[in-house]
Amino acid sequence: MMTETHSTLTKNIAPVLSFTVLVLVWEATVRLSGWDTNVLPGPYKVLESMTELIANGSIFKHTVASLFRVTLGFYIAAILGIPLGIILGRSQIASILFSPVISFLRPISPLAWIPLAMLWFGIGDKPAIFLIFLASFFPIVMATTVAVHSINPTYFYVAANFNFSRTEVIQKVVIPAIIPDVITALRLSVAIAWVVVVAAEMIAVQSGLGYLILDSRNGLRMDYVMDGMIVIGLIGLFLDYIMRRLSRIESASWGVKQA
Amino acid sequence: MAHIQINNLSREFVNRRKKEREGNGLDYGEKVSVLENINIEVEDGEMVCLLGPSGCGKSTLLRILAGFDKQTSGTVLIDGKEVTGPSSDNIFVFQHSGLLPWMTVGENVELGLRHMEDEQAKKVEIQEYIEMVELDGFEDHYPRQLSGGMQRRAELARALAVNPDILIMDEPFNGLDFLTHMKMREEVVNMHQFLGKTVFIVTHDIDDALIMGDRVVVFSKRPSQVKMNQKLDFPHPRIVFNKQTELSQLRDELFLMLGVSYAV
Ligand SMILES: Nc1ncnc2c1ncn2[C@@H]1O[C@H](COP(=O)(O)OP(=O)(O)OP(=O)(O)O)[C@@H](O)[C@H]1O
Ligand SMILES: [Mg+2]
Numbered sequence: 001m002m003t004e005t006h007s008t009l010t011k012n013i014a015p016v017l018s019f020t021v022l023v024l025v026w027e028a029t030v031r032l033s034g035w036d037t038n039v040l041p042g043p044y045k046v047l048e049s050m051t052e053l054i055a056n057g058s059i060f061k062h063t064v065a066s067l068f069r070v071t072l073g074f075y076i077a078a079i080l081g082i083p084l085g086i087i088l089g090r091s092q093i094a095s096i097l098f099s100p101v102i103s104f105l106r107p108i109s110p111l112a113w114i115p116l117a118m119l120w121f122g123i124g125d126k127p128a129i130f131l132i133f134l135a136s137f138f139p140i141v142m143a144t145t146v147a148v149h150s151i152n153p154t155y156f157y158v159a160a161n162f163n164f165s166r167t168e169v170i171q172k173v174v175i176p177a178i179i180p181d182v183i184t185a186l187r188l189s190v191a192i193a194w195v196v197v198v199a200a201e202m203i204a205v206q207s208g209l210g211y212l213i214l215d216s217r218n219g220l221r222m223d224y225v226m227d228g229m230i231v232i233g234l235i236g237l238f239l240d241y242i243m244r245r246l247s248r249i250e251s252a253s254w255g256v257k258q259a
Numbered sequence: 260m261a262h263i264q265i266n267n268l269s270r271e272f273v274n275r276r277k278k279e280r281e282g283n284g285l286d287y288g289e290k291v292s293v294l295e296n297i298n299i300e301v302e303d304g305e306m307v308c309l310l311g312p313s314g315c316g317k318s319t320l321l322r323i324l325a326g327f328d329k330q331t332s333g334t335v336l337i338d339g340k341e342v343t344g345p346s347s348d349n350i351f352v353f354q355h356s357g358l359l360p361w362m363t364v365g366e367n368v369e370l371g372l373r374h375m376e377d378e379q380a381k382k383v384e385i386q387e388y389i390e391m392v393e394l395d396g397f398e399d400h401y402p403r404q405l406s407g408g409m410q411r412r413a414e415l416a417r418a419l420a421v422n423p424d425i426l427i428m429d430e431p432f433n434g435l436d437f438l439t440h441m442k443m444r445e446e447v448v449n450m451h452q453f454l455g456k457t458v459f460i461v462t463h464d465i466d467d468a469l470i471m472g473d474r475v476v477v478f479s480k481r482p483s484q485v486k487m488n489q490k491l492d493f494p495h496p497r498i499v500f501n502k503q504t505e506l507s508q509l510r511d512e513l514f515l516m517l518g519v520s521y522a523v
Binding site: 154 | 325326327344345346347349350351353355357359361362370371421
């Protein structure tokens, strides 16, 4: 077993170490391959162009545009998806009616919707938000339904025994019971949404990190392409961190075994 | 009139698994009889201990009493009225913990008092029940932060706070260590002497039944029938290990009846 200090130290140092190795391998590849810096720019060049993008503010503009779309699409998906998941989980009739449709739509990649999304919503934020909504909506609905189904039936007996009303059953049993699973589902789908936004922006819009990458490719600026990738990676890490923090809230962590 | 009257009660389950596996018509919807013609009467304020082999339908009977399950035939009357569904007049204490894990001990106990108007009086009452089971100081703990015995006590406090007419307990000492078991048992006996509620309790421990019960009922193997139904008119506290007493002879008899020839 690791000691307390040992493990915190490892936790903080290990990522720094692995990223350093990544950068070194990158630099080594650049030097050994002999490729032109326009094809494979090295770490220094990418850092340099990153400061350019920061200085002229374009990286912020694109990041904000992407984050805005992801946030909005994701919120709409969660606000509609969680209640729908609860209804499907609780009502057999609703489940018989809608579950087949959802199971059918779910495996269709959100990217397959791009042509229709552009036709319906034109070019701009709307089609991108729509695609992100699609990407997160179905996983959220499915995960919520599964979470409702897996609630220990004892809790419903307790609810009946204490004369809970229908609203009380939802408020005091169903929602708290599914929170841990739903947070996990949100965490996974925000990651999917983040992947999808970049793809959507390459096609349907004129801003955002996806657009930055596409536009830089057209301008043969591979250093900008890599800047875009780096920011996407960092934001992805950040989103995951936020979602993990969310699952540590005490009332949401009842399912966690005591250490 | 008796408080609980169980008349000719039977419960059958349809065996679904065989139906799916074979489907040759022979086992289609085959019925398994679990409880067969059960007749029990429980007086007001009586503590009934139900013994029987595993799988004989003890939990099933309790679930029917609590209104969670329906009998196939026969009737269950409580205060002369047929049981139609769950009610906070008959509180069930579950075989595995029934505390809501996302609520603190205090919030769990509050469930039975949540309709009280006066917030101050409600707080006082919650505290009273928490103290009754000696959990003061743990109001803000979540169930997972408590030991098994403390969880059992918290659930007992929650049940008592509703002030039910009947307490239905399914193996309430299950999974407790020996000493906690003894202590909990003492607490239940004290609680019963103090509050005088009708208690229907399932246990697999013969000593539990002899020490706590005003009446002991024994079920046979499935399909279960009442094998013994005897009033225990002995004062508390009871000692069951002294070989001379009538109670310990009864204890030996019970062990024999349940298939153990050399009782410890
Ligand atoms: N929903 C159900 N469907 C089919 N069979 C069931 C169902 N519930 C219980 N049974 C059957 O009824 C029988 C009695 O179950 P029950 O849980 O009442 O036993 P028990 O006496 O409480 O046993 P234990 O002492 O092990 O808790 C078991 O054989 C079980 O297989
Ligand atoms: Mg049982």
